[in-house]
Amino acid sequence: MQNFNYHTHTYRCRHADYNMSDEDYVKALLSKGFKKIAFTDHAPDKDGIDKRTYMRMDYSEKEEYLNSIKDLREKYKDLIEIETGFEVEYLPGREKYLLDLKNEVDKIVLGQHYIYAEDNKSLKIFRHQEFTDEDLIKYATYIELAMQNKIPDIIVHPDIYMLSRDNFGEVESKVAHMICKSAEVHNIPLEINLTEIQLYLIGRRTKISYPSKEFWDIATNYNIQVLYGIDAHFKDQIEMYEECVEYVNEYIGTEKIKKLNFIKNI
DSSP, X not given: OXXXXXXXXXXXXXXXXXXXXXXXXXXXXXXXXXXXXEEOEEOOOTTOOSOOSSSSOOGGGHHHHHHHXXXXXHHTTTTOEEEOEEEEOOOTTOHHHHHHHHTTSSEEEEOOOEEEOTTSSSEEETTTSOOOHHHHHHHHHHHHHHHHTTXXXXXXXXXXXXXXXXXXXXXXXXXXXXXXXXHHHHTOOEEEEOHHHHHHHTTSOSSOOSSOHHHHHHHTTSOOEEEEEOOBSSHHHHHTHHHHHHHHHHHHOXXXXXXXXXXXXX
16 A cells, blocks of 8 residues: 555645644654655745635745745654655646746645636636536647656546536647657656545535546556545545555556556655
């Protein structure tokens, strides 16, 4: 069982357990036998492009967040390795800002939740708006550009685009190939995200949009690195970790899972 997790959030993102401290996450992950973790909370949006008030920390909270994680790294150094990080979205023209953030932390994960709308100013956000075939190609192109610009260390939930789709067809397949090919070229791992698996197991989802069986079937054709991500916002996600991994392996298919190259550490 993978004993590291590089996708951990905090209360600062406004949609995680507000009563759970950074140290509570460390203790919960320690109790499950994790040896290395990275806090990768949603990065602050300095320019205010994302207007949602429940998605990320304020820019003024950035230093406090990083200092908190660094303090925990020192406090628990004999028990677990702790890294600083951010989860970011790529938008054309924001490369310098994202690379500046990368220089401040140990890990950057790319969780592409949105793209620019046709006006190149407002956002189209998964689960909130309808995505056309052209929008999905733009989503994949943004991920390709992020990798080309050496921004992410990991691509998390690369198949989140299936939130906007009922079926996996030609365009959805093209998107998967674009992402997997770029991950292979740039040697950047892709994450099997456990969020929807956990929600499905506790009855809060009636179907699983991602991980997508079809996406990961396509991924087996590429020489890419793969890892699991808890995407922890709540304690029960951590507590159900082993159950979620066992279920997702069966859900995707054990033969497909065996073909994937799971990393030992990064």
